[in-house]
Amino acid sequence: MKQDGKLFIDGSWTDGQGAPLTSTNPANGEPIWQGAQASEAQLESALAAAHSAFGSWRRLSVEERFAIIERYAAIAKERQEEMAKLISDEMGKALWDARTEAGAIAGKAAISIEAYHERTPTRNEGAIRLTHRPHGVMVVIGPFNFPGHLPNGHIIPALIAGNTIVFKPSEITPAVAQAMVGWWEEAGLPPGVINLVQGGAAEAGQLIEDKRTRGVLFTGGVKAGLAIHRTLAGHPDKILALELGGNNPLIAWDVADAESAATVIARSAFITSGQRCTCARRLIVPHGAAGDRIIDAVASLISRLAVDRPDADPQPFIGPVVHSKAADAILKAQEELLFHGGEAVRPSLRLDQGSAYVTPGLIDTTRCREVRDEEVFGPLLQVFRTKTFDDAIAKANDTRFGLSAGLLSDDEQLWHRFADQIDAGIVNWNRQTTGASGKAPFGGPGLSGNHRPAGYYAADYCAWPMASMVQEGALNDDAAMPGLVK
Secondary structure, X not given: OOEEOOEEEOOEEEOOOOOEEEEEOOOOOOEEEEEEOOOHHHHHHHHHHHXXXXXXXXXXXXXXXXXXXXXXXXXXXXXXXXXXXXXXXXXXXXXXXXXXXXXXXXXXXXXXXHHHHHHOOOEEEOOEEEEEEEOOEEEEEOOOOOOOHHHHHHHHHHHHHOOEEEEEOOOXXXXXXXXXXXXXXXHOOOOOOEEEOXXXXXXXXXXXXXOOEEEEEEEOOHHHHHHHHHHOOOOOOOEEEEEOOOOEEEEEOOOOOXXXXXXXXXXXXXXXHHOOOOOEEEEEEEOOHHHHHHHHHHHHHHOOOOEOOOOOOOOOOEOOOOOHHHHHHHHHHHHHHHHOOOEEEEOOOEOOOOOOOEOOEEEEOXXXXXXXOOOOOOOEEEEEEEOOHHHHHXXXXXXXXXXXXXXXXXXXXXXXXXXXXXXXXXXXXOXXXXXXXXXXXXXXXXXXXXOOOOHHHHHHHXXXXXXXXXXXXXXXXXXXXXXXXX
């Protein structure tokens, strides 16, 4: 069912006054959300509303803020299936996959409340009193691949800390954002504390550059993240939290069960049609028969992976990518690898000309003359063969990114070497690279970002510490002052 697109500013729903905007179901091309982007005046109104609401929101006790957030979580849990269907329709995830995201939205509140208690308690240590203060107006910019869970992971800890929000979701997935903000209204969040605007890069730029914005919380591609970073150069007064993805390596070495390893590899590379920032992009195996067995097992498994409508019965492992242009980009990246000497073990193919359905691909790039260090955001896995395990780790670390990495091996000593030498924020042994805990830091070094959205670490960037030095008793001026003439 098509949703009537709205903005939410200062507690009221209103039509956008900017350029028309429509989101469509990538599985069938039908419209999901139809409305308009925010005009410059509406962006200004959203910032003004958040700025005005900040004083009263921050002065509420944290228990009062918790109560609203817990009501929101209860609504999210009650509407979990409804949200899963909307995510699946708008973004193209298989329904089983969308259900995990909908569940994570509901579960984020308890994790964030626990993290707040862990990170930001008031402490008294003699004459020093430590408290934490909110920054002010925070701009949250969300991605399309987890349109609910990822912005939700910024919004909840920011609200707990006492900040107010202007939320600009991906222009590809406005309907999910509108539903979530409706839950905040239903939970009793005061007017102006969260404001929803729609738009693209230009609208985001106006929000980021405004002097009332005290922080920008962004999850998305490296190109957009670097543009935000450049915009805020010279603004140490604005907190910037970036999670930008990765070119993630997965090493398979000394593995007896090639079929089991292939299952983990496929889950790592192709879940959510390869549209997770933690998906494995590079499979590294040994030269010779051991590597051949792994590659053959992966190729065999790929041939049996169902690619179908997200609501098909039985459920497919892979649905469409988010739109046909994304499919074009995946196939173009594959074409470039083949041009430079890559070998198609199993090529990625478009199922219907012009559609967003592409099959998972496996390209041996060992002999490629050139392989760009870029994140191909889709179901395309590159294979590299190396002679030694040390070479495998060097290849894994040969990237500007550092988000996720994994090792599949029966040898525990190899795991210890891997964990000690790998440059990644999330490391995995004998499990898929896409797993993450809401309580653990999420992110990595290099172009994968800076702050770590999740748990304690999100609470950390949503507030700043204040150290109060207190002199007990009457004012004391007895301290000696060298050089003072009496």
